Amino acid sequence: MKRPRATSPPSISTPTKPPLSPPATPILKQKLHRTGAPKWFPLKLSHTELTLPLTFPTGQTFRWKQTGPIQYSGSIGPHLVSLRQRSGDDTVSYCVHCSTSPKSVELALLDFLNAEISLAELWSDFSKKDPRFGELAKHLRGARVLRQDPLECLMQFLCSSNNNIARITKMVDFVSSLGLHLGDVDGFEFHQFPSLDRLSKVSEEELRKAGFGYRAKYITGTVNALQSKPGGGNEWLLSLRKLDLHEVVAALCTLPGVGPKVAACIALFSLDQHSAIPVDTHVWQIATSYLLPDLVGTKLTTKLHGRVAEAFVIKYGEYAGWAQTLLFIAELPAQKALLQSFSQPINKLDKSAKRKKNDTTL
Missing domain, CATH: 3.30.310.40 (TATA-Binding Protein)
Known part of the structure; x- marks a missing residue:
């Protein structure tokens, strides 16, 4: 799974009438208050x-x-x-x-x-540990890590496996459309994310017809696995917030379609695991450029995932996932263009880092 890169939210038109049955009745019993003019x-x-x-x-x-x-x-x-x-x-x-x-x-x-969580405090701490981070943070302030609903986050990243932004968004929109319609904003339809019970009524065949490919079996398999958990799948997912990172990753990897990279994304973006590092080719490039220069030119392997994650934690501490998120964002095309006007001090730091190939710190 490659962690998706984007310059702006993709403009994707969703199917107006997904070939699936309406949301389950319990969702429709909610009393919604529509506010009119914002x-x-x-x-x-x-x-x-x-x-x-x-x-x-x-x-x-x-x-x-x-x-x-x-x-x-x-x-x-x-x-x-x-x-x-x-x-x-x-x-x-x-x-x-x-x-x-x-x-x-x-x-x-x-x-x-x-x-x-105070970004100001985190950025100050990271900047003391890493001059390059300090330069980037001056121009990329306010990049937060979200705390999403675990089920919602899990389903999104099952769709992201070996996928691109446009296709992921179409799939996520399709799954979302199974929930209660909340309203439209600027031509976009918005829904409450469907419950586990609602998702359990969707067959693998229906998802395949909707273009999910092999991911269809991961979604239906994961939904079934969650429903079999004592106390229910939602409670089980929320309980992971109380565990250590390695326990969380191990637990998530028991679900169909979830490997270490997907598990790290879910852990970081929904389960309070602030030191989780989703290692993909982009994070690998960041790590070899600035944290593990001795590995420049080598290929990322499963065995090296742990070493990359460890390098980020050693460098940035218990909130390493937040630091990695900003460094990842800095590599997005739109942000790289923005940083061009501030490139001189950053480039100097980059060259300095490359000269110190035997030093794992900046």
């Missing part, structure tokens, strides 16, 4: 703590859509919300389009955005 409220996160283009179109989630110049919309549980940033405004604002409980939306948003 009213915007300030969120307690400044732009240095949350920059929307550095958080949403970066491969963490495929369910949020760009619905304005610097505006992204998506669902968090039964809440359909939009987030936006305006030039000259230091804060991020949000509006609620639809919800079962509008008063609880802000708390749900802050939880989803991992708001308890």
Whole structure:
């Protein structure tokens, strides 16, 4: 599985009538409150703590859509919300389009955005350990790691295996369309993510017809495996937040279609495993360029995954996954273009790193 790279949220048209039955009745029993004309409220996160283009179109989630110049919309549980940033405004604002409980939306948003974790403190700590990180962080502030619902995150990354952004988004939109329709924003349809019970009613054949290919068996197999867990699959997934990283990865790898790389993505983006490092070819290039120069020119193997992850943790500590996320984002084409105007000090650091091939620190 290659961790997807994107410059902006893909514009993908979803099937208007998926060849699947309507959502299960229990979902439809929810009482939704539609708010009419959007009213915007300030969120307690400044732009240095949350920059929307550095958080949403970066491969963490495929369910949020760009619905304005610097505006992204998506669902968090039964809440359909939009987030936006305006030039000259230091804060991020949000509006609620639809919800079962509008008063609880802000708390749900802050939880989803991992708001308890201070980026300013993390970036300061990482910058002391790594001068290159400090230079990048000056221009790429506000790149957060999300705290998604584990089932939602798991299903998205099952779709991502050996796939591209456009196709992943189509698949995720298809799965999402099985949930309760919450509303439309800027021409995009939004749904509450379907429950395990709803997903269990979808056959492998239906998913294959929808273009999922071999991933169809992973989704149906994982849904069946989760349903067999004592106490239920959702409870089992949430319980992983209390375990150590190696236990989480081992548990996730018992599910069909989940290998170490997919497990690390799920662990980092939904299970509070802040030191998880999803190792793919892009992260491998970052690691060999700046952390493991003695491995330049060698091929990434399964045996080397652990060494790469360990190198990030040694360098950045218990929140290494957050540091790796910013370094990954810095390699995206759009961000590389942005950094061109600041390239001199960064290039000097890059050349210095290459000269010190026998030194694993910068």
